[in-house]
Amino acid sequence: MRNNMPENEANLLFCQLLENNKKIAEKKQDLLEKYKDGQKPKIALITCSDSRMPLSLYGNIEDMMGNVFVGKDIGNTYEYSDAVVDYAVLHLNIPVVVILGHTDCGTVKAAAGNFEKETETIKERLSAIKKSFIDKENHIECVENNVHRAIQKIEEKYKDKINNKELCVVGCVCDTAGAYNNLCGLTYIVNINGIKDKETIKSHKLLENMEDGLKEKTIAK
Numbered sequence: 001m002r003n004n005m006p007e008n009e010a011n012l013l014f015c016q017l018l019e020n021n022k023k024i025a026e027k028k029q030d031l032l033e034k035y036k037d038g039q040k041p042k043i044a045l046i047t048c049s050d051s052r053m054p055l056s057l058y059g060n061i062e063d064m065m066g067n068v069f070v071g072k073d074i075g076n077t078y079e080y081s082d083a084v085v086d087y088a089v090l091h092l093n094i095p096v097v098v099i100l101g102h103t104d105c106g107t108v109k110a111a112a113g114n115f116e117k118e119t120e121t122i123k124e125r126l127s128a129i130k131k132s133f134i135d136k137e138n139h140i141e142c143v144e145n146n147v148h149r150a151i152q153k154i155e156e157k158y159k160d161k162i163n164n165k166e167l168c169v170v171g172c173v174c175d176t177a178g179a180y181n182n183l184c185g186l187t188y189i190v191n192i193n194g195i196k197d198k199e200t201i202k203s204h205k206l207l208e209n210m211e212d213g214l215k216e217k218t219i220a221k
């Protein structure tokens with residue numbers, strides 16, 4: 001018997017996601033069983049909660065499972081994901097931490113405006129993001145500077161590990177709005193260990209297996 005709750009898109013989607021999950025769990029049991037006793041992820045990813053950046057933009061379950069340790073918060077605000085970074089670096093010995101911002105980020109836009117009426121928790125994040133603004137009218141610059149600020153904080157905290165080449169911190173921007181080059185969803189590298197110069201980034205060891213053509217496309221000027 002049908003209940004009285006109206007069928008709306010959210011209800012349908014929730015049921016669909018659980019159905020998907022059951023199918024995937026059954027189909028990928030061999031892969032999932034490998035990780036039933038633990039994980040050894042290789043990359044930590046701190047990103048925005050925005051739904052336009054699902055991990056499936058970067059690969060399938062085989063790429064992600066047991067490999068990518070994720071922290072999401074509005075505006076990928078470092079100050080509210082720092083425990084994720086600490087845990088990744090100190091307890092999981094993850095060698096690569098990625099800070100991934102994105103264009104058309106509502107949180108970054110809100111930080112550029114008046115946010116006095118927001119809740120305390122939202123205000124805390126917006127205040128932190130606002131510290132990185134130089135020109136608050138330039139949205140891409142605000143997004144990039146929010147990423148640079150996070151990298152700087154991690155660099156300060158884990159200077160020795162970075163100098164000993166035990167840790168690499170990478171700043172990226174996913175272009176959800178197609179603002180860099182009209183290709184929505186393409187990700188650009190904007191910073192590696194504090195380095196922002198395109199040519200120096202190109203020759204960084206982290207990218208030694210990346211094709212030159214891809215480097216040209218995905219390293220932001």
Ligand SMILES: [Zn+2]
Nearest residue numbers: 048050105106
């Ligand atoms: Zn966002």
